[in-house]
Amino acid sequence: MSSELYHTELVARAREAFGEGRLASATASITVDNPLCGDRVTLDLEKSHGTVKAIAHEVKGCLLCAASAATIAAFGQNRSPSELREMATAAKALMKDGTPVPEQFSGLRVFTPVHAAKSRRDCVLLPFEALAKALDAAF
Numbered sequence: 001m002s003s004e005l006y007h008t009e010l011v012a013r014a015r016e017a018f019g020e021g022r023l024a025s026a027t028a029s030i031t032v033d034n035p036l037c038g039d040r041v042t043l044d045l046e047k048s049h050g051t052v053k054a055i056a057h058e059v060k061g062c063l064l065c066a067a068s069a070a071t072i073a074a075f076g077q078n079r080s081p082s083e084l085r086e087m088a089t090a091a092k093a094l095m096k097d098g099t100p101v102p103e104q105f106s107g108l109r110v111f112t113p114v115h116a117a118k119s120r121r122d123c124v125l126l127p128f129e130a131l132a133k134a135l136d137a138a139f
Helices: 008-016 063-076 081-097 103-116 118-138
Strands: 028-033 040-048 051-060
Touching: 008 063, 008 103, 028 118, 040 063, 040 118, 051 063, 051 081, 051 118, 063 081, 063 103, 063 118, 081 103, 081 118, 103 118
Parallel strands: none
Antiparallel strands: 028 040, 040 051
């Protein structure tokens, strides 16, 4: 299970850490915790003209959480809040029900093996929780 769960593409995504850091001009900054495992995500969002201009994150947690935050940051630049909410919905459906990922969110497919590891699903979803709260605060 471990080699399936932590496959090469997922590990590379986490190590790449796209968007790692903080935004100096964040419109919204949200921190969420998973008290069961100790993961903590701070997500900064900067809006401009009705879209999300940039997303940055600081993750103190596992590789799955880091890869998820990096996925959000990479996809989220210059996107509408509705596109990001749709991505979050797709991630939740993948984790909860194993629902196939729509083509426009193909970057989420890296998390498909996590659905089989119920105890690890929340690690993927924690950054999406922070994203939803940041979108609510900014828009």
